[in-house]
Amino acid sequence: MASEDWLGLNGSVWREVMCKWSVAILVxxxxxxxxxSSLAKRLGVSNKVLSKKLRRLSGFSLISESYGGKGYMLTDVGxxxxxxxxxxxxxxxxxxxIQAVxxxxxxxxxxRALWLRDMFASELAGSFEEISWKVFSERMKKLEEFQLxxxxxxxxxxxxxKYGLEARGRVVVRWMLxxxxxxREKFLELQRSQRPGELIQAPDNVL
Incomplete structure (x- = not known):
């Protein structure tokens, strides 16, 4: 089983849709x-990658061909x-x-731990029982690179x-809350609409 993310989600739909190119296409x-061609130019992505992502999003009923078959549009779910x-x-x-976080x-x-106050590195790492110092350090480095x-x-x-949130980090936490x-509910609905296969598993309380 794939490891669960912050929302307790795993499965093919979540992994495919929450990739950077799929998110960029939806937005x-x-x-x-x-x-x-306009979509490829805006995203700066190769035709091969874009074709693959469009097929996958179409397969999940998130996009469809626009009227006249000359482009792509979002479905209601998309x-x-x-x-x-x-x-x-x-x-x-x-x-x-967005995808990485x-x-x-x-x-x-x-x-979220930094939402209310700045914290010392050791204090912050110690608030998560299952995380190793190596993994913690790697995640902190990434969050700094993302300017969060x-x-x-x-x-x-x-x-x-000591660590604190950047303004952009506060934007992300506010959005999560x-x-x-x-x-989470939208992805669970989307998963249920697909053919039987991998299930998305989610705990009752994720926030």
């Missing part, structure tokens, strides 16, 4: 149909997902960052490092 089609994800992109959070077990939890958190040194003896449960 790009939010404002109306686009043809293949539009609902796009409406959930678009606010993040509008605030400057890239599809690649939302499909990770630990990064959303780290961000920052760190600063406390001039003590020994020197200590407001829309995370709804996103």
């Amino acid at each position: 790009s089609l939010h404002d109306g149909p686009m043809n293949f 539009l609902e997902l796009s409406q959930l994800l678009k606010p993040l992109v509008a605030e400057g959070v890239s599809p690649a960052v 939302l499909r990770c077990k630990w990064m959303p939890q780290i961000l 958190i920052h760190r600063y040194v406390i001039p003590s003896h020994p020197v200590r490092v 407001q829309r995370g449960a709804l996103l």
Whole structure:
């Protein structure tokens, strides 16, 4: 079984749709149909990759050919997902960052822990029983690269490092609190509409 992410989700639908290109496609089609070449140019993706992602999204009934067969448009379900994800992109959070954070077990939890106050590295790592220091350090490095958190040194003896949320990190946490449960439900509905196969598993309380 694939490891669960922050929402307790795993399965083919979640993995396929929550990739950076699929998210980018859904958001790009939010404002109306686009043809293949325009979509490829906007995303900066190869024709091969775009074709594959469009087929997958079409197979999940998230997009369809637009009227006249000259482009692609969102289905009602695709539009609902796009409406959930678009606010993040509008605030400057890239599809690649959305994919990396939302499909990770630990990064959303780290961000939420920093929501109320800044924390020392050891204190923050210690608040998660199952995470190793190596994994914690890797996730913190990624979150810094994504410009979601920052760190600063406390001039003590020994020197200590403290972490806090960047403005963009607060945008992500606020979005998770407001829309995370709804996103989870949409994916569960989407999974149930597919052919029998991998099941998405989700705990009762994820927020």
